[in-house]
Amino acid sequence: MEQTVIIEEVRSHLSDEKVKKAIELQSYIRGYLGGFFRSRGFIEVPPVIISPVTDPLNHPVLDPHIDYYGTKYALTKSMIFHKQILVKELGSIFTFSPNVRLETPDKAKTGRHLSEFTQIDVEKIGASREEMMDLVEDLYIGIVKDLAGGKVEPFNFFERKLIIPGKPLKRIKYRDAEREYGDDFESVLSSKMKEPFWIIDIPLEKREFYDREYEDQPGILRDMDLIYPEGFGEALSGGEREFHIDRIIKRIHDKNQTEEQFRWFIEYAKRGLEPSAGFGIGIERLTRFISGLKRIEDTHPFPKVPGKISL
Numbered sequence: 261m262e263q264t265v266i267i268e269e270v271r272s273h274l275s276d277e278k279v280k281k282a283i284e285l286q287s288y289i290r291g292y293l294g295g296f297f298r299s300r301g302f303i304e305v306p307p308v309i310i311s312p313v314t315d316p317l318n319h320p321v322l323d324p325h326i327d328y329y330g331t332k333y334a335l336t337k338s339m340i341f342h343k344q345i346l347v348k349e350l351g352s353i354f355t356f357s358p359n360v361r362l363e364t365p366d367k368a369k370t371g372r373h374l375s376e377f378t379q380i381d382v383e384k385i386g387a388s389r390e391e392m393m394d395l396v397e398d399l400y401i402g403i404v405k406d407l408a409g410g411k412v413e414p415f416n417f418f419e420r421k422l423i424i425p426g427k428p429l430k431r432i433k434y435r436d437a438e439r440e441y442g443d444d445f446e447s448v449l450s451s452k453m454k455e456p457f458w459i460i461d462i463p464l465e466k467r468e469f470y471d472r473e474y475e476d477q478p479g480i481l482r483d484m485d486l487i488y489p490e491g492f493g494e495a496l497s498g499g500e501r502e503f504h505i506d507r508i509i510k511r512i513h514d515k516n517q518t519e520e521q522f523r524w525f526i527e528y529a530k531r532g533l534e535p536s537a538g539f540g541i542g543i544e545r546l547t548r549f550i551s552g553l554k555r556i557e558d559t560h561p562f563p564k565v566p567g568k569i570s571l
């Protein structure tokens with residue numbers, strides 16, 4: 261597309277009232293999230309944008325690299341490895357982490373994918389998955405209650421009703437959901453539900469090598485996804501992490517990945533990692549759900565829709 265056309269598109273996007281309100285709402289959300297995690301004893305750390313190692317992800321994305329004084333650096337797809345390294349020193353951490361994931365252009369139509377987005381990425385030393393789920397439930401209920409108080413003007417603009425759920429949120433095992441609703445269970449269930457819910461116990465092949473298997477259920481991970489209701493889809497992913505170097509290396513091989521690919525992380529892990537658990541919440545997706553907007557691009561001033569050239 262021609263540059264002048266793109267510039268006009270950006271101008272019209274930025275003057276759209278709902279986009280301005282969504283950006284304002286996102287500013288409130290960032291403030292709430294930061295305050296929440298700090299109040300629970302988490303330390304905010306700065307994001308890592310470039311590094312010789314990043315998350316391999318479990319789905320295909322294009323893989324941009326930069327030449328950093330002769331060493332190949334990746335743009336961060338998630339800070340998982342840096343989080344695992346940091347909890348050992350700092351205990352409980354969070355960061356607003358910009359991620360670059362050049363998603364395939366078929367993702368442009370989901371309303372949920374951008375090539376550049378921010379996740380609030382959280383990790384705690386020694387934590388169980390259940391402790392992290394409990395924390396997320398407190399966060400979700402807290403923010404929805406705050407919004408229901410009527411004092412957040414950009415939220416009121418959207419005239420959106422959000423249910424204040426009770427604890428705990430519903431927990432459904434991955435295999436059970438698959439058996440009952442088929443391969444597309446996530447979107448089927450998301451459309452059916454009125455409150456956010458958890459998918460837990462995710463099969464190993466559906467996730468990256470770094471999440472932890474049950475000791476007594478090989479092939480099943482101590483993982484979770486939170487799914488928004490009303491068809492909004494996945495909100496966050498997380499789980500307990502593998503920290504034994506032998507098992508990390510075995511899992512890399514099982515995935516047909518190479519030690520070379522992760523040698524920076526492996527070298528660090530050889531010196532000892534601690535057990536931890538954590539998760540990452542997409543900020544734009546959270547803004548989209550809270551506002552009720554259908555398209556994620558309306559939550560970002562300069563959205564990068566997969567496959568589309570923009571400012």
Ligand code: AMP
Pocket residue numbers: 338361363372373374375376377379494495496497498540541542543544545
């Ligand atoms: P993941 O660990 O890959 O599930 O990513 C963590 C969270 O980041 C997801 O649950 C989403 O909320 C968000 N996220 C992941 N990919 C994207 C994307 N392409 N665009 C916007 N948000 C995303």
Ligand code: MG
Pocket residue numbers: 485494496497
């Ligand atoms: Mg996920």
